[in-house]
Amino acid sequence: RNFLRQAVIAIQAGDLQEAINKVQKALSRSDGCELRGAPDAGGPGRDWITDCAAQVAVYEALEQAVTALTP
Secondary structure, eight states, X not given: OHHHHHHHHHHHTTOHHHHHHHHHHHHHTSXXXXXXXXXXXXXXXXXXXXXXXXXXXXXXXHHHHHHHHOO
């Protein structure tokens, strides 16, 4: 959501570290199924995606984005 938009802006500005930070923040909001077997529920760090199949697909794409951005 906003983290990904901010990552794009950082990439356009040539700030790859900031882009990586923003993608990693998005990862932290979609990691419950991957890391704990269920979406993180409640609280300010809750997962945005509550369906595990969808969450895993997004999580994997975000991991690939971090890898692609990492020098």
